[in-house]
Amino acid sequence: MVAFIVRRLWQAALVMLVMSLLVFLGVFVIGNPVDVLISPDATQDIRNRVIAQYGLDLPIWQQYLHFASNLLHGDLGRSFVYNMPVSQLIASRFPATMELAVIAVLLASLIGIPLGIYAGYKPESWTAKVIMALSILGFSVPTFWIGLMLIMVFAVQLGIMPAGGRGETISVFGVPLSFLTFDGMRHLILPAVNLSLFKMSMMIRLAASGTREVMLTDTIKFARAAGIHEWTILRRHVLRLISIPLVTVFGLELGSTIAFAVVTETIYSWPGLGKLIIDSITSLDRPVMVAYLMLVSLMFITINLIVDLAYAVLDPRMRHGGGK
Amino acid sequence: MTAPLLEVTDLCTYFEARTGTVKSVDGISLHLEKGEILGLVGESGSGKSITGFSLIGLIDKPGRIVSGSIKLDGRELVGLSEPELRKIRGRDIAMVFQDPMMTLNPVLTVLDQMTLALQAHERISDADARLRAVEALRKVRIVDPEQKVDFYPHQFSGGMRQRVAIAIALLHRPKIVIADEPTTALDVSVQAEILVEVKSLVAELGISMIWISHDLATVASISKRIAVMKAGKIVETGLASEVLRTPSHPYTQSLLDALPSRSKPGQRLGAGANDIDGESAARPIAAAMADPSFVAMDGLVKVFEQKRGFWARLGERSGLLKSKKPVLAVENVDLTIAKGEALGLVGESGSGKSTLGRIVCGIYQPTEGRITLNNSPVMSAGPQPRKLTTNVQMIFQDPFASLDPRRTIGQSIAEGPIAHGLTSKAEARSYVAEWLKAVSLDPAFADRYPHQFSGGQRQRIAIARALAMRPDVIVCDEPVASLDVSIQAQILNLLLQLRKELGLTLLFISHDLSVVRHLCDRVAVMYRGKIIEVGTAEEIFDAPQEAYTRALLNAIPKLA
């Protein structure tokens, strides 16, 4: 087990190294930040000074080393546009995105998994067919469009929900959170539902196909032959057996939800990371882009690591290193 | 005279399919006395398993019991509601299945699974459940039950897992245990132990049992009375000793005739009405073998490196991780096969016999050592090994997996001969037809796909494919292990006949000693990667030198 953790940490470090290289190169090859930093009518002298100040005249490998060592010291540079440290900028936006993503994934799991298990348990029933049809609809409808529709219905036509913004927040340990106030909750609900619909459909389908396959196994037949109640079989046998793939998905979806938030945040003017990255791409704000990508990489690697560990905890076959 | 514990009369279980009604169980009647073990024998598709599931009311849709009666202690079970049936399942009638790998839940401990089974019928505290679970494990002779009760299924071996499954079935001391092929997935030596223990458990607890199996010998060794099933009907019932000695139904007789253990080695087996015509095959005389080391294995070693990723290897080199042990599948094997000889390779699962077969056939490259055919190497050396000869071909165990499902059998048979110039594309049709005829199949079959054939037919096709390469040597890896006895007899007859006609050299790999004895001149016994004993069939079977060989022979269930 210790060896396993050490190995995974070691891998994670290497992956981060590779990612930092890729991100740096990728961002380096596009656009010239000098054009953003300096007005076109500046003199050549000012131009050269700015270039030297940002170290843009150095060879690319030196720039990378500089960048990497700053990164290790937690220095992500200054935003060209906002003219403030990127770390501060991101720290101010991160909680909003995190709150949105966590609530969306919770919604998706708490509603999606039970519906999926039901649909997999009684695949021939009408309810199951309706659930499965809705889930196909759910992942066929593009997130951005359903976002617009929710605004149109609930904000424009019915006027019961705000169309955008974050609303009133309460600070918990210095982190502003929306879901603790009534107004914040009202602002949170539409974007959270919007963000969760796609994930919910995926959860439904995964839980349904997992349950359907598990129900056909001899394990379930054996449990039935022992006279165990169907409800107990579902709760103790089936849920445990399908939980392993579901946990993986839960973790990965949390990550991808944060990425997907780009769309939802744009539509609902949610002041999170997604809006920040869109703005920074359109304004070629290179440090923000790099920092965002590095942060997302770090997040995904951490999530993958946690998922792998959860796997080992949930699946005894992995824990004991035996079997297949 | 009191009524029997279980009385089944005219039971019919049908499956309504789109293509029509399948009468899986078609009017069977049987009875079971207290303390009795009834053996239920039949080939695949005979309805014996569906009978077992009918008794506990667990028929998968679209199947259902359409008529008949099942009386347990005088109480009618047919027509009971699901909750009432659930009260009976596990408490009055319990069931054990074939594959313990599949029946136990891999992510729950044995204790969890036993607790769930206990709580299904009684209110019991966790502490008491633990005591009961430990007691149940002790009863099936699991050593150290206090610790083992917290194990997960994968921490037990196959035989131990089946014991755990039996322990779960016995938790409530049911009146009847239905055992559906409970030892089929196990090695013979493990099977022998379980048979002995089940017998003594039944006597000790005073329970009754229905033992369902395809194997006449195991059934005969555990039960006093047997019933033979065919196509949903019971064709014969009676005391095991009498049924085996003087079967009254021709089907039972044909089953017995198909068993290699009941006929002389090399003799043609009775293979039922569908058998192909052919003259009586006789074993070639060993003296005719001119070249004693036609196939020579010289110091063969095969090591399987554990699959490791790039990072893991980096971790090992940097000393951060312990390296995984490579698996030694074949350890220093020296063996020869004479031209025209049939060498049997026997051993239990995991002994390395299949790996050795694949090395001989040039599928795996040996880690060390040499394999030569007629003094020339079978494989080239070096990091990118290539098979050099077409003179060794192979027949695999699973006829469903050994033919490409997306190619017609004609294409499958012809591809090798075309690639190696044995025939041309233009003449491929007649070439294929010739070999299909050689294995007694209709040449018109060439345009069909594998799924249109039965298991026995597919195995013939696989043999035709191997023969079409005109090999000198054929490696047979358990070619009859997944077939019913009557089909097995047909394939064995075919192999014997082909051997005689074509002068083939055979390496015949099997776990089934009676089949090996029937077919082979010499036998090599393999255990944990090593050949521990080689000798003529008579030597090995009549006067085995090694203790392991003796144990293996003793473990075979004998027909009365």
Place this chain on the structure above:
Amino acid sequence: MTLSVEKARTSSDFWAEFARHPVAVIAAVILLVVIVLAVFAPLIAPQDPYDLSSLVMRDARRAPGYIGTAGYTHILGTDSQGRDLFSAILYGLRISLEMGLLAGAIAFSIGALVGCTAAYVGGRFEALVMRLVDLQLSFPAILLAFVVAALLGQGKGQLIVALVFSQYAYFVRTAHGAAAVERNKDYVEAALSVPMSGWFVVTRHILPNALPPLIVVATVQVASAISLEATLSFLGVGLPPTEPSLGMLISGGFQYLLSGRYWISIYPGVALIILIMAINLVGDQVRSQLNPRLKR
């Protein structure tokens, strides 16, 4: 021992089974109709949305049923540039299908080739390829597509590169998984023991048998490529504004949504959903027919 229950059913069996599911059949018919409409858009559409000279500002943002300057009825209304929405949607479906199918086909080819080869060759090549793919798969497709599209700028070619880059890994993994299963089956060992050449075994045995799961993934990926294209265009990093992409049309109607001019955003969205949903429904049926584990 596991018996392979997979059956190589003939294609007529396959369609007979397919025909028994009314929902799937309806979806297939709708899909066909959409494809026909998209292909023949220049013949059906009353207006060519690329022809800027035919646009009249006076006709902009008119409700469905408005009879425009050119004398025909705008059955779905007009957008903010005065384009006939019905025509723009037909051309938009054309773009969606073009992008989705092209990206899907390229990603499919790369994936099938790389995945099968990796499974067959094994060793370091396999380890390296699968590492890369796993790494890439841990990032969501939308993020990759978004970043690549943003880096490359607007344009059809750039968008296809972005879509392929974000999707090929799914094909590689699926092809590798399916091929690795087939690689270890007896019939491949039988062919190798003949011996047949590696190329023959990969192209004649492994690839055809690894195709069914790839086809299923392909339907899902084409649908998701279409959705991605619309999303990227909506966010402004996809196609240039001159293209009547469905995402672009919806994005253009966003600002008028609050003032009640719903049709500009809604109708392109409905068209998009019908297309994606039809593909997914057909794909879902194909998947359940190809999954041997759900068969009894």
